[in-house]
Amino acid sequence: MKHRMLSAAVAAMMATPVLAAEGERVQITGEMIDTWCYYSGVMGGPDAVQGTAHHTCALWCSAGGIPVGLLAEDGTVYMVLKIEGDDGSAGGDTQLRLASHTITADGMLYTRDGINYIVVEDVVSDAGITNPNHEDFGPVPGFAIPDPNQ
Amino acid sequence: MRPLALCLSLALVAGAAGAHDSADDHPGPAAADALPFALGGPFRLTDQHGRSRSEADPEGDLQLLFFGYANCPSICSAAMPMMAQTADLLAARGIGVTPVMITVDPARDTPAGMAEPLAELHPDFIGLTGSEDALRRAYDAFQVEHELVFEDPFDGPIYAHGSFVYLLDAAGAVLTLMPPVLTPERAAAIVAGYAERGA
Numbered sequence: 636m637k638h639r640m641l642s643a644a645v646a647a648m649m650a651t652p653v654l655a656a657e658g659e660r661v662q663i664t665g666e667m668i669d670t671w672c673y674y675s676g677v678m679g680g681p682d683a684v685q686g687t688a689h690h691t692c693a694l695w696c697s698a699g700g701i702p703v704g705l706l707a708e709d710g711t712v713y714m715v716l717k718i719e720g721d722d723g724s725a726g727g728d729t730q731l732r733l734a735s736h737t738i739t740a741d742g743m744l745y746t747r748d749g750i751n752y753i754v755v756e757d758v759v760s761d762a763g764i765t766n767p768n769h770e771d772f773g774p775v776p777g778f779a780i781p782d783p784n785q
Numbered sequence: 786m787r788p789l790a791l792c793l794s795l796a797l798v799a800g801a802a803g804a805h806d807s808a809d810d811h812p813g814p815a816a817a818d819a820l821p822f823a824l825g826g827p828f829r830l831t832d833q834h835g836r837s838r839s840e841a842d843p844e845g846d847l848q849l850l851f852f853g854y855a856n857c858p859s860i861c862s863a864a865m866p867m868m869a870q871t872a873d874l875l876a877a878r879g880i881g882v883t884p885v886m887i888t889v890d891p892a893r894d895t896p897a898g899m900a901e902p903l904a905e906l907h908p909d910f911i912g913l914t915g916s917e918d919a920l921r922r923a924y925d926a927f928q929v930e931h932e933l934v935f936e937d938p939f940d941g942p943i944y945a946h947g948s949f950v951y952l953l954d955a956a957g958a959v960l961t962l963m964p965p966v967l968t969p970e971r972a973a974a975i976v977a978g979y980a981e982r983g984a
Contacts, residue, residue: 671863674966700853700861700948702964714964725948726932747961748975 658743662759665707665740666766667733669693670714673704683775686766690735692779697725697734705740705753713744713753729758737762824951825959826926830887830913833900838913840926840957846881847976848953851965852929852946854890855902855912861886864948864965867972869907874973880980885911887923889931889946927951927959952976954983 672684672692683689685706697703702725705713718729718740742755774780829839842848849868853861868884875882884907888894891914899912914920924931931946950972952960960979963972 670964670966699943700946701863701966702948726946727930748963748978750964 658745658754660742661744661753662739662741663705663707663713663753664737665705665713666737667693667715667730667735668704668706668712669696669701669734670704670712671696671701673706673712678775679772682768683772686735686768687764688769688772688775689779690764691774692776693734694731695779697730700725703730703734705738705755711751713751716745716752716754718755719757733758733761735764735766737765822928824927824962825953825957826922827957828887828919828923828926830915830919830923831896833896833903833912835896838911840953842883842953842955842957844881844883845955846883847875847955847960847980848883848885848957849972849976850885850887850927850951850953851948852887852889852924852927852931853948854888854944855886855894855899856940857890857944861948864950865906865910867965867967867969868950869910870969871972871976872907872909874969875976875980878973878977880977882976883909883911885913887913887920889920889924889929889944890942891915891917891920893941952979 666685668685669689669692672678672689673681678684678689678692684692693703703715703718705715707713715730718727718733738761739759740753740755741757741759742753745752745754825840827840829837832838849871851861851864851868853865855861865884865886872882872884886899886903888899894912894914896912896914899914903910903912913923915923923929927947929947931944933942933944935943937943948965949962950965951962952975954960961975963975967975
């Protein structure tokens, strides 16, 4: 069976687990974003799913397990694998505390399959939420903030 | 968790439109750096049909592995359909891939409890559960953390949990991991890269 031959060949070639590597030490400044809403695009363009406009939804998404990302000033997104003191990619105290914040992260960069992953070892600086874009977009999405009358 | 469920539902209806940068723009084959921690290892659990299953695929296919729960309204409702669609895209290219979920909610995800929601996702979707010790072995192997966040009056217990999707070979070794936010097309391209490297 073709599938089995392919799989067996892959297994023979790469039977060892994904293991440690050197990576590249980097220091990245950018905003901690909600990667689901950023990539799906259904909440609007990328400018609308950052900053204060998207902060509430970013908290919901991180709490629900969506990996957080670091959107660098040059537009590159780094998927966060771990962040100082929090052994996860979403939902932890650190990820929630830093949602929508602009930070400078020092850590190790790993590139696989065209995707950038970062293990943040140290949050060098935390400027808080610096993008007050709710003034332009309002809350995105509007239902991220429950209506107390419903 | 209602806002998140709504958020994800809208996204799924819209088909998880294309990404804006590197996560979706690099169609190239598997590449590059290993990761700074070991991933993967042996486990033995029970699927929704009551059959014992290890990290190896009995059909000899590649596997997409995710940790979640069958009735999860949050990231699982995005990641697991993506896995199912990825498997279909790859099957059309002659690459066999089995989507597999290991539960983080064994109280609800009994074999019988998982069967219907997983069948709705994909006929070949495998759901795995087991004893606390057996599940812990799998969580530890993949460094997956999970915790109860709160009890939703509509959806029951809501868990925060690791949400990356792992590509395993037929023997159960980890080939790579993928964020659950990828489109099925992008995920299929990554998996095909590994399959073709082994061809």
